[in-house]
Every structure is written in structure tokens, then in C-alpha cells.
Amino acid sequence: MAIHRGRGIASIEYPTGMNQNGDPSQAWIKVKPDGRIDVFSGTSDIGNGSKTIQTQIVADTIGVPYDWVTYDNSNTDSSPVCTGTFASRATFVAGKAVLKAAQRVRERILEVAGQEMEISPEDLEIDDGEVLAKGAPTKKLSVGDVAAAATWGHGELITGTGAQLNPYAAISDPTTGEVDGVPHAAISYAACAAEVAVNDETGEVRVLKLTQAYDVGKAINPALVEGQIEGGAIMGLGLGVLEDSYPYYPSAEHRGGDFGSYYNPSSADLPELHNIIIENPSADGPYGAKGIGEMSNNAQPAAIATAVYDAVGVWVTELPITPERVLRALDARNAGSGPRREGKQVIFDEELSINTVGTGKAWTAEV
Amino acid sequence: MNIIVNGNNRTVESPPLTPLLHVLREELDVLSPKAGCENGGCGACTVLIDGAPRRSCLTAVGSVPDAEVTTVEGLGAPETMSDVQQAFVHYCAAQCGFCTPGMIIAATAYLEGGGSADRVEISEALAGHVCRCTGYLKILDAVAAARDGGFDLSTTAESPHTTVLT
Numbered sequence: 001m002a003i004h005r006g007r008g009i010a011s012i013e014y015p016t017g018m019n020q021n022g023d024p025s026q027a028w029i030k031v032k033p034d035g036r037i038d039v040f041s042g043t044s045d046i047g048n049g050s051k052t053i054q055t056q057i058v059a060d061t062i063g064v065p066y067d068w069v070t071y072d073n074s075n076t077d078s079s080p081v082c083t084g085t086f087a088s089r090a091t092f093v094a095g096k097a098v099l100k101a102a103q104r105v106r107e108r109i110l111e112v113a114g115q116e117m118e119i120s121p122e123d124l125e126i127d128d129g130e131v132l133a134k135g136a137p138t139k140k141l142s143v144g145d146v147a148a149a150a151t152w153g154h155g156e157l158i159t160g161t162g163a164q165l166n167p168y169a170a171i172s173d174p175t176t177g178e179v180d181g182v183p184h185a186a187i188s189y190a191a192c193a194a195e196v197a198v199n200d201e202t203g204e205v206r207v208l209k210l211t212q213a214y215d216v217g218k219a220i221n222p223a224l225v226e227g228q229i230e231g232g233a234i235m236g237l238g239l240g241v242l243e244d245s246y247p248y249y250p251s252a253e254h255r256g257g258d259f260g261s262y263y264n265p266s267s268a269d270l271p272e273l274h275n276i277i278i279e280n281p282s283a284d285g286p287y288g289a290k291g292i293g294e295m296s297n298n299a300q301p302a303a304i305a306t307a308v309y310d311a312v313g314v315w316v317t318e319l320p321i322t323p324e325r326v327l328r329a330l331d332a333r334n335a336g337s338g339p340r341r342e343g344k345q346v347i348f349d350e351e352l353s354i355n356t357v358g359t360g361k362a363w364t365a366e367v
Numbered sequence: 368m369n370i371i372v373n374g375n376n377r378t379v380e381s382p383p384l385t386p387l388l389h390v391l392r393e394e395l396d397v398l399s400p401k402a403g404c405e406n407g408g409c410g411a412c413t414v415l416i417d418g419a420p421r422r423s424c425l426t427a428v429g430s431v432p433d434a435e436v437t438t439v440e441g442l443g444a445p446e447t448m449s450d451v452q453q454a455f456v457h458y459c460a461a462q463c464g465f466c467t468p469g470m471i472i473a474a475t476a477y478l479e480g481g482g483s484a485d486r487v488e489i490s491e492a493l494a495g496h497v498c499r500c501t502g503y504l505k506i507l508d509a510v511a512a513a514r515d516g517g518f519d520l521s522t523t524a525e526s527p528h529t530t531v532l533t
Contacts, residue, residue, distance in 0.1 A: 267493045
């Protein structure tokens with residue numbers, strides 16, 4: 001028995017926002033009489049931080065403190081249309097919609113303030129909740145006073161709307177899949193380096209370290225970006241070595257039905273993590289941001305597989321890389337026939353899996 | 368029967384074999400313990416029973432008469448958060464938040480039991496709590512630092528695990 005160390009890398013490119021585009025997000029912002037800001041947008045926050053990030057975008061764009069902004073995504077009747085939280089689009093697409101709405105609100109605050117202060121709006125700026133004359137910062141009016149003037153003096157509601165839509169790119173040639181427009185609004189890139197230890201007697205793979213670099217355009221909230229990278233790392237580790245919906249048991253009924261038989265990573269499986277955030281701005285995203293959500297768990301399984309090859313010299317071409325698969329690969333190599341067959345594609349198909357798992361056939365098809 | 372929930376005497380009408388989780392959530396309206404897998408695997412329902420962390424989904428309420436049950440509501444309110452709760456905020460240790468009550472209860476019991484700031488020991492203590500969002504790292508950072516207390520909640524802790532290239 002020996003423990004073998006190995007290292008491997010994998011890289012990905014990933015489209016931010018929906019494939020083929022065509023997914024609108026809209027936002028509406030109104031200013032209360034005391035200067036506090038209400039944002040209505042449809043992006044659900046499922047833990048990805050979209051509420052926090054879009055609140056930051058609105059606060060920074062208008063120029064008011066973060067805690068003046070209330071982001072209301074609770075009501076599909078009162079909120080404008082947003083196609084949702086998916087496709088790494090909450091910051092990239094919906095964030096751009098709130099950015100545009102906030103820019104309009106800022107412009108209108110400056111116009112009303114200009115009338116109140118008798119200064120041209122071009123000579124005014126907003127910082128930390130105060131409208132200031134450029135070059136003469138003692139001349140100032142709080143955003144609350146501007147909003148009050150609009151409400152009680154001008155008979156106006158300061159408001160702004162914004163919408164973001166990259167036009168739908170229809171498929172013009174079904175054979176090649178060619179589309180008639182821009183298929184993606186922004187492409188992100190990422191790479192993962194994995195270090196593993198493989199036990200050649202038990203087949204167990206331990207992931208020791210994941211070093212990951214992600215191009216996020218602009219990290220609007222670095223802690224939340226780290227959360228996406230770290231969460232994705234552990235999901236990727238699970239896909240790479242642990243999690244299997246249909247383990248190779250005699251019958252589909254034996255698939256994992258609880259956490260005793262479905263092996264998702266726990267804190268005890270956590271490897272050393274090193275996150276590298278690369279800011280390579282996009283042209284379309286708010287403040288240059290791209291989405292990171294979905295791409296964060298793609299590179300790890302491949303990086304782990306290459307690290308296993310580096311460690312013990314066999315390619316495991318099905319995920320997860322379970323002890324059984326490692327041992328079968330080692331046995332096959334030792335018998336003189338490598339398990340890697342050229343042209344073999346692994347197909348995951350639920351029906352196929354259920355139908356073949358009881359027959360003892362592998363769930364792979366020669367293509 | 369009675370149980371003491373977060374310091375308050377509560378009368379329970381549910382039958383004795385009702386899981387404590389259901390009594391808390393459905394009868395007593397204490398909603399922080401989460402119904403995840405409901406068979407003891409995920410840890411989201413963990414509460415303190417007389418100071419010890421227990422799966423409330425596997426605990427028949429009749430087996431803990433007059434027990435002191437503590438949930439995260441009993442550890443602190445938004446203005447009076449415990450050190451562990453503050454650490455979770457400061458280290459950005461929650462994403463969707465579903466596992467967070469169980470994590471905070473387990474971490475509180477670990478630290479009150481004299482647990483150290485050693486990463487391996489913390490990860491062992493929390494290994495029965497499934498989190499599918501965070502990747503655990505920020506949770507471990509939070510628990511390792513929690514005993515220090517005095518967190519500035521207007522800022523987020525800087526991660527020692529990250530490099531930013533612009």
C-alpha cells in the first residue's frame with residue numbers, strides 16, 4: 001500500500017447570463033420624501049447575495065449610504081419583470097437594470113437640486129447622501145432635502161426605471177447551431193489546480209488543495225465572490241469524488257436516499273483552498289462585473305481527474321472518482337489493458353441509468 | 368407537558384411521540400430549527416437540550432419533559448447577538464441561511480464545551496452539519512475567531528485565502 005500524491009489542472013470558459021440572451025430584467029426606483037431609496041426588482045436572493053450586490057450598485061450609483069436603500073424583491077405583482085436568478089445573471093443582467101434606473105434617479109436628483117441651489121446640474125455631484133457644488137463643497141444640500149423639495153415644493157416623485165436586455169439570438173442554422181446575433185453577452189474564464197492523495201490499496205482519493213482563479217470582471221462584493229468560489233469548490237469536489245445519484249448497485253432502489261448513502265462533502269472533507277479573483281472587466285456588466293455563480297463548480301472534477309492520473313497513472317473517465325473506479329482502473333492497467341478507450345463518451349441519462357443499472361450493464365454507450 | 372424554550376415555560380399539547388422539531392416549528396412557532404432531511408443526516412434542526420446539541424427531528428418531545436431547549440433565537444436578538452452569531456455575520460459565513468441555525472447551535476456548544484480554534488477539531492465538530500452553499504471555509508473562519516468577540520459588524524472580515532488580481 002502506498003499513498004501517491006498528484007497535481008492536475010483544468011480550465012473553463014463560461015458564458016455569463018443566458019445562452020442566446022433574450023432574458024430581460026427590469027427595475028424601478030423611487031425616492032421617499034426623506035431621501036431614502038426604494039428599489040423594486042424581481043431578482044430573488046437564493047443566498048447568492050443579489051439583494052446585497054444590487055443594493056450596493058444603487059447606493060454607489062446614486063451616491064447615498066448603503067443603509068438608505070431598501071431593496072424589495074418580495075412581490076411579483078409590484079416588482080417589474082425579471083426572468084430570475086439563474087444563468088449567472090443576477091449581478092450581470094439584473095444588476096445592470098438597477099444601475100440604469102439608479103443613474104436616472106441620480107440625474108433627476110441633480111436637476112431638482114440644481115433648481116433649489118440655483119446651480120447648473122452639471123456642476124453638482126452627490127456624495128454620501130449630500131448634493132455638493134463641484135469645487136465648492138460648502139455649498140451643499142442633503143438628498144433628503146432634495147427629495148422633500150420635490151415632494152412638498154415641486155409636486156414631483158423622483159423616480160427612475162431601468163431595463164437590461166441583450167437581444168435573443170435565434171438559431172439560423174440548425175445543423176451547425178449558428179445564431180443570427182451575439183450568442184453571449186460576456187465570457188468568463190476560470191482555472192482550477194487540484195492536489196490529491198490517492199491510496200492505491202483502498203482506491204480512496206483525498207483532495208488536499210484546490211487553487212482556483214476566476215475572472216469575475218469586477219468583484220462588486222469580494223466576500224460574496226469568495227463565497228461563490230468556495231461553495232463551488234466544495235460542490236465540484238463532491239461531483240469529483242463523492243456524489244452519485246445512481247451508484248452502481250444491483251437496483252435503482254438502492255440509490256442514495258439519505259445523507260448516509262448520498263455522500264455530499266462535509267466540513268471534514270474541506271481541502272486547503274486558495275481563491276484568486278481576477279478583475280478583467282466586461283463591457284456590458286455593471287461596473288464591469290461578470291457572473292460567477294454557475295461556473296464555480298465546473299473545473300474541479302476535471303482537475304481532480306488529472307491529478308489522480310498524475311498520482312497513480314490511470315485515467316478515471318466517469319465521475320465521481322470513487323474508490324471502486326480507481327481500483328478497477330488500477331486493476332485494468334495492471335492487467336495490461338488501460339481503461340481509457342478512445343472515442344468513448346460517458347452519457348448520463350436518468351432513464352438509461354434506471355433501466356440498465358439492474359442489468360449489470362455500465363451506463364455508458366460506445367459512440 | 369411543559370418544556371422551557373429559550374427561557375420561557377411553554378405548554379405542549381402535541382402527542383409525546385411528536386418530534387421536538389415539529390413541536391417547535393408548528394405548535395410553538397419557533398422557526399429557526401429547520402426541517403431539512405428529517406432523519407438526522409443534515410443537522411439543520413439542531414437545538415440545545417439542557418446545553419447539549421441534539422437533532423430535534425429525532426427527539427420525541429415526550430422524552431424531554433421540562434427540558435431547557437435553546438434555539439438561535441435564545442442565543443441573541445439582532446441587537447444583542449452572541450459572539451458566534453456576530454462572527455457568522457462578520458465572516459460572511461451564511462449564504463442561503465438554511466444550515467446556519469444548526470451550525471450556530473453546534474458551534475456554540477463546541478465552544479462552550481471548551482473547543483479550541485483548531486481547524487481540524489472545528490471541522491470534526493461541525494461535520495454532521497450539511498452546507499451546500501458556503502463550502503464551509505468561512506464558517507470555519509468564523510468559529511475559529513468567535514471566541515475573540517468584539518466584531519465590527521459594519522465591516523466584513525478580510526479573507527486570508529484570497530488574492531485579487533486587477
